[in-house]
Amino acid sequence: MADYTMRIKLAPDVLAYIDRGNVYRDSEQLDRAASDYGEAIRVAPSDARGWRNRGMIRLYLGDNKGGLADYDKALQYDPADGFSWNNRGQAKMRLGDTKGAIADFRKALELKPGLQTAQEALRKLGAL
Structure with missing residues (x-):
């Protein structure tokens, strides 16, 4: 986790946020994962990976409308x-x-x- 956080501090790109978000997801810190995936979207809004990952977290959390909206965007780009x-x-x-x-x-x-x-x-x- 510390390595990803340092990577974000040094070069905040889409993969840095997705990688740290995946660690949060795997450790069941879903709100933090969603936040990092949201940052991935902010950094690279036309990259489907941020939308796809945040959509998955939203579905896990029962936010079906939010998940649907994120998957609409993911599919727009991929x-x-x-x-x-x-x-x-x-x-x-x-x-x-x-x-x-x-x-x-x-x-x-x-x-x-x-x-x-x-x-x-x-x-x-x-x-x-």
């Missing part, structure tokens, strides 16, 4: 990321948008054939 399609589908499913969730899970499977979480969600929704 539409080929199957995991972002899957996670946006999870947010939509939790928010009651069944049709949108099904479309996102299908897109996730198109990009990542065999993605188990997308297959399970489609089964749960009666669409597989």
Whole structure:
């Protein structure tokens, strides 16, 4: 953690914030992780990684609308990321948008054939 903090102090780039955010995430300090991912977004707003990582934390915290918004942005910058399609589908499913969730899970499977979480969600929704 100290190394990442020093790296941010010396050269605050997107990867420095994402790396430290990942350490916070792994140690279940989710608010701090979300904050670092937010800084990654501030430093590089068109880099999907900050949006994608913060979206995941928002979903963990039950902020499905915030997660959905972050995944919308992540997919704007990286539409080929199957995991972002899957996670946006999870947010939509939790928010009651069944049709949108099904479309996102299908897109996730198109990009990542065999993605188990997308297959399970489609089964749960009666669409597989």
